[in-house]
Amino acid sequence: MTPPAKSIPRVADAASTASSPPGGSDTDVPTAERERLDAAIADLHAGARSWSHLTLAQRARLFERLHATTAASAEEWAEVAATSKGLEPGHPLRGEEWLSGPYATLVAVDAYRDSLRTLAKGGSPLDGIRTDAAPGDRLRAHVFPLKTIDGLLLSGFTGEVWFEPGVTAAEARSAAGLAQLEPTRSAGVGLVLGAGNVTSIPVLDVLYELIAHNRVVLLKVNPTQDAMVPVYERALAPLIEPGFLRIVRGGGPTGAYLTGHDGVAHVHITGAAPTFDAIVWNTGDDAKRRRREGRPQLTKPITAELGGVSPIIVVPGRWSDADLRYQAEHIVTMRLQNSGHNCIAGQVVLLSSDWPQRDAFLAALRTAYAQAPARSVWYPRSDERLDAAASDYPHAKRYGDGTRLLVEIAPDEDATALEATEYFAPVLGVIALAGNGQEFLDAAVAHANEKLAGTLGANVLIDPDTQAALGDGFERAVAALRYGAISINSWTAFAFLTPSLTWGGYPGGTLENVVSGIGVVHNALLLARVERSVTRGPFRPFPRSIPRILKTRSLSKGSLLPKPPWFVDARTGAAVSEGFTRFRMDGNLARLVRTFTQAYRA
Structure with a gap:
């Protein structure tokens, strides 16, 4: 695709980036911490071998366990996230942390599980999904709602995925599955530099690395999310125990050490363009020189989700x-x-x-x-x-x-x-x-x-x-x-x-x-x-x-x-958001009826 004719978004201050910017050198990371990071990466390399031996059906069952541990951690998750943002008990906006944290994670876990089950049976995740034409020789797939309950919870909302121009329905269907079409092929260890603003983002990035790319993951949380680490560890225990995930804390020097680590095959960041540029090109005069020479300091692949206006x-x-x-x-x-x-x-x-x-x-x-x-x-x-x-x-x-x-x-x-x-x-x-x-x-x-x-x-x-x-x-x-x-x-x-x-x-x-x-x-x-x-x-x-x-x-x-x-x-946003999340946790229809009653008082 031709790059969009857009400038890189300017961020008002470097601290506003959603991931800690890199900085410093290996010597800025204490020896004991480097050893812990090295050990985590070694664990993940062993975990990558284990992951490649799991069948698609086994991966689907793993995600069933992940649903259970996430559901068990959901209330603590929302509580810690809300409190860390100054939303004390009873605040009308605490529902934001239910929706953007455990709710977003639970629906994603269930959706990945469903795709794994379909692939395990020899099908395509696009089976049964309506496709039609969009302007400009594009194909679109109508991917929301896929279940009756989705249409009930979010009545009147629909979602479509538009493919690049020229993609046919047959091509889209046969390619659906990405790395899970070759589940035994490992892509090694990926580094996720987690966002600091929304608590589900680091987790969702981890899941995508694991399923879409067959990469086990080292997640470095943003310092603003340090309080969430114990919650993440409990919610994501089914991934941590077999060595598919390790979670570490740290600031810029830790990020710089990890992005340059020989044991990391790929970097993913959710943040802002200045942070991305610092990782890829360095900063100051060295960055200018590298850009002129077309010689980035990061020599491994990187993906990124960045902001804008x-x-x-x-x-x-x-x-x-x-x-x-x-x-x-x-x-x-x-x-x-x-x-x-x-x-x-x-x-x-x-x-x-x-x-x-x-x-x-x-x-x-x-x-x-x-x-x-x-x-x-x-x-x-x-x-x-x-x-x-x-x-x-x-x-x-x-x-x-x-x-x-x-x-x-x-x-x-x-x-x-x-x-x-x-x-x-x-x-x-x-x-x-x-x-x-x-x-x-x-x-x-x-x-x-x-x-x-x-x-x-x-x-x-x-x-x-x-x-x-x-x-x-x-x-x-x-x-x-x-x-x-x-x-x-x-x-x-x-x-x-x-x-x-x-x-x-x-x-x-x-x-x-x-x-x-x-x-x-x-x-x-x-x-x-x-x-x-x-x-x-x-x-x-x-x-x-x-x-x-x-x-x-x-x-x-x-x-x-x-x-x-x-x-x-x-007016009832907090209660309804919590109610929607609890339904995703346990499927209790009686409680969902009460939630809808609250929704009509909004």
Whole structure:
């Protein structure tokens, strides 16, 4: 694929990277620690030999055990994660840690188990999954929901995987399985440099290395996740005991020692582009010299999931007052979930200057931004990044006791800092573009592609009538967006949480210009040659979705779900998120009914 014409996202401060940057030399790591790290890698080499002797059916049974240990650790997992982020017992946002931690892990474990079972029986993970054509000679697979319960829990939400242009259905089906098509071929030991912001990310990266690549894993956690290590060790015991996984702590020097270790065959990082560049090219004058000479310091393969500046394209239409409020709250959730410390937190709202409801929408957005529940901005040095944004835009308004910033770009104002900097903090910007209908949408897509740094995730909000009026033009615009995840009336975090979808930057990242990363993760159907994932959600929640359901005679076109539990202002979000996770733990339908009752009070 041709690399996207994108700049590397600028991060407001090096500390905002989701993985510890490398630094120092071997002598910066004490001898005793080097010996422990060497021993862990030696254990993994023995584990790699054991892994290669497991049959697919045995691997599936191993993942059944992993489900049980993860479920047993789920409550502690959510408690430790919430407390470490300043969310004390009873805080209305503690549900975020249930969903982004044990929930995300449990659904991924189950999805990998299902793929392993299918492969063990001689099938393809794509068997029984509907495929059809997407714009631009692309094939797409409709991979969510795959089970009735998924459609019930997340009513009205759907997910598609789009393959690279030219891939046929037969090719996609035969290649599904990746390394599990040759399970006895070991890829050695992989190093995962874990993210520091979301507790499931390191675990999901470990699972993908193991299943998609047949690599046993050394996981180095980010120092912000040190408190999670005992939880990880209990939850992941079925992988640790036979030597398929080792978990270590450490900062930059430890990361530098491990990336250069002869016993490590591959590196995967979830973080930010400056960290990736430091690993691959070093820093300072040496990095400049290496780039000129085309001689990276890292000589082994590396994959990466990195951040960027995520757009939220608001397509003008005729919206009710309730629509304006709901979608304003939707945008605020995209920015403020996890205090904005997310690689796909929505950062730039692209709004039509010609939309008659523009002022009303902005008023609703300001109100929602101001009234969202207070929370700590917990990631290291986030206050400095907020101050940097305030310095870039002195007219920006602070909300939430000064912990969140709203930047409304004035006509002819320079938006470069907002468009090029991944603030990784509660900074939300609004940029106006001219036009209505297809004219606006095409301009917004071009702006997102050409002006905003990164290619990880893009969001589009559009009412059903406007989308119907645009017809094929809307789908062509979606195809034109150069992003690895695109969410229509949903948030790209839904793509992150859905294991049958892929997660990563748009194809084309290179060592020289990594943009939002190289390769994908999650991808529990183990699909090859994937270009992007697309999610679609309901524009209106229940009960306002009822007319749409009756008109189309299809639940997939509407929703029985009221305000989703991940909305930051959902009154029962914490209870519902915990309830959804507990259902994934034990399948207790009676308790799920009670959870749905709570959901309707959101």
